[in-house]
Amino acid sequence: MQDAKEEVRARLNIEDVIGEYVQLKRAGRNLKGLSPFTDERTPSFMVSPEKQIWHDFSSGKGGDVFSFVMLVEGMDFRQSLEHLARKAGVDLSLFSRGDGRTAKRRARAAEALELAAKFFQQSLLRTPRALEYVVKKRGLTRQTIQDFMIGFAPDDGSSLVTALTKRGFSKQELADAGLTNRFGGDLYRGRMVVALMDATGRVVGFTGRIIQDEIDAPKYLNTPQTLLFDKSRHIFGLSQAKESIRKSDEVVIVEGNLDVVSSHQAGVRQVVATAGTAITEQHLKTLSRLAGRIKLAFDGDKAGLNATERAIKLSQTIGVELEVVSLPEGSKDPDELIKTQGVEQWKSVITKAMPAVAWVIQQYSQRENLTTAEGKRRFSTASLGLIRSLHDPVEQEHYLQVVAKKTGASIDALKAKMSGITTNKTVLRHSKTKKTAPQKPSDETLDMLLGLAAQEPSVRRWLASVPEEVTDNANTRELLKYLTQNPNATLDPIPENLKNIEEYVKIVQLKFDTRYADWKQDDLPGEMARLVKHVISKHRENKIQQLMSNLRDAETANDESLAQDLRHQLNALIKEKA
Known part of the structure; x- marks a missing residue:
């Protein structure tokens, strides 16, 4: 897959891809714009067409074109590769180890689903009772119907299969798309259908709701697992919500797809849904790429409590913070809350979300x-x-x-x-003896220092004064070591020894270009001396704080031998500082 990645990269200009999301303006050799990840007013988002790299100084994020699409679209790497391959006109099946059959099946399934979505929408317009349910009973507007590709599946059980068969699709291709039942007929019958889309807005399946009660019929019917639809990964409404999620830095997960639709129509668009309460680690990973705060708006019943417990345990492995949105008494879901009490009440309960662990413990106490x-x-x-x-x-x-x-x-x-x-x-x-790791000098300062040393070999003599332990970042350590040991080496092109951290090297080079492009050559040695002095001073302060903490523990434990040794080390550092 590395060959496919490089082929896609070669065919796309990073500035063209990022330019679809960020308005970029020329700034010397680079391009500058407002960060898509923070609400900044002064542009600090930089793109280097030469290095095919980007860096956002306001959020500290950076990388190549794939990492940008992953963050801005909430995708994993495979999804970003497929998205950019379509944009670049690259057939990924040519790079697969097999004969490309699976890729072709996926492409045909995607085509069938797009046609099915249009078929359902046309059927809605032709069916008065379905329109009455969607527009009058559900209260959905024309724009909402378009945004979520809402339609209607006819009752006869064969209309869709007949229409797509005439378009050249085989029974196997329709089954691959998840459009047929076990008898080969239409899966959806007499239901309002809502398209399930991936993060790019491509249709991957449908959810269907009955519009009138039927004996033994499930209220909702979803596409089964297919080549394109994976319930453990799919997030309903993500393609419509991702821009609002990024801007608000929060995402609200609700139980029902129609709760998402209602919330979006009411103007609260940072709302998505998983399959009921079945949150997976992949769901949380995807959403954590877009937002710092993830809020759960589940029912306060046993199922909602259990789902929140599971989500908390998953969040610990990923490192995200969870909160819980509690609906007012008498409101069974956000859709009902919006209709009965208005959107402002929905906004209010979202704002008042409490930490998930605190909410669960509160639920335990009430039971x-x-x-x-x-x-x-x-x-x-x-x-x-x-x-x-x-x-x-x-x-x-x-x-x-x-x-x-x-x-x-x-x-x-x-x-x-x-x-x-x-x-x-x-x-x-x-916990009483466990120590919090001392704060290291900011990576930003070290990046500036290394960017300066990477571009100006004449200042690398200062690096001998910088101890390796100033950072825990493996990339930073590796570049520091290389520049110290190779005082005259050029980094253009990237040396073979640094290929494994090429992206990081390009980012520190971009930081150098951004900050020092207009500086005079004679001023750079003084700047290098200032940065090195700052890093060493901060590192020394951290060591002093750690030694003082260790000394207190030694004195508390009456370990005089250890305490005496720590005092000597502490005095030496204080004298060095003075």
């Missing part, structure tokens, strides 16, 4: 009688099972205090119980 020993036991067992899944010891400590307050139990008793009900050694048991 038990905390005046009894039995109620306290069940409540603490459930709460501690959740708290032990948290990775941050400070966060664990906070929620232990919440449980202690509600039960009247001591922190020590709760820790002992949590230790007994888990097979994993929780980090909390060592």
Whole structure:
């Protein structure tokens, strides 16, 4: 797949792709525009056509054309490759190890789905009772119907298959698209259908809702797993919501697809849905690329509680923060809330979202009688099972205090119980002696320093003063080491030894161009000296803070030998600083 990636990259200009999202203006050899990831007023988003790289100084993000599309569209790498390949006119099947049959089947399925969406929309216009349901009962506008490609599947059970067969599609191709039932007839019958789209807006399936009650008929019917539709990855409404998600830096996940439709129509567009409450790690990863805050608007019933618990545990492995949106009493879902109490009430409850762990613990407490020993036991067992899944010891400590307050139990008793009900050694048991890693000098300063050294070999003599441990970033360490050991090497083109961190090297070069393009050559050595001095000073301050913390622990433990050694190290650093 590396060959396919390089072919796509060769056919596309990064400035043309990014220019579809960001208005770029010439700034010397580079291009500049407003960040699509932050709400900035002064342009700090830079693109280098020469290096085919971009960097956003306001958010600290950067990379190549693939990483940009992944972030701005909420895609994974494979999806971004397919998206850009279509744009570049590259047939990925030519780069696959097989004979390209799967790629061709996917392409035919996509074509069938697009035609099906148009068929359903035309059928809606021709069916008065369906229009009455969609427009009058559901209250959907023409624009909403267009945005979500809403249509109607006829009752006869064969209209769609007949229409697509006439267009040259085989039964297998229609099955690949998920449009037929096990008998080969239309899967959707007598239903309002809403298109399921991927992040680019391509139709990958449908969800159908009955418009009148039928005995034993499910209210909703979704496309089964197909070549294009994967329930564990699909996020309904993402293509329509991603711009609002980026701007607001938040996304609200609701249970129903029609909740998303109603919310978008009301003007609250940072809303999406997964398949009911079945949130997966892939869903959270995709959304975390677009927003810093993920809010869950599930029912407060047992299913919603269980789904929130699962989401919290998944979020710990990914490193995202979750909040919970609680609907007012009497509103079963956002759609009903908007219709009965108005969009402002919906906006209000979104704003008042609370941390997911706090919400779950609150739900536990409301389900038990905390005046009894039995109620306290069940409540603490459930709460501690959740708290032990948290990775941050400070966060664990906070929620232990919440449980202690509600039960009247001591922190020590709760820790002992949590230790007994888990097979994993929780980090909390060592939280008193565990040290937070000292803050390193900002990567931005180090990037500027390395960018300067990369472009101006004459200033690399200063690098010998910079200790390797100033950073935990492997890329930064590798470039620092290379430049120190190769004082005269040019980085244009990128040396073979740095090919594995080529993207990072290009980003620090872009940072150099952005900041120092107009500087006089004679001023650069002084700037290098200033940056090195800042990095070393910050590193020394971090070491002093760490030694002081260690000294306090040694004195508390009455370890005089260790304390004496730490005092010597501390005095030496303080003298060095002076």
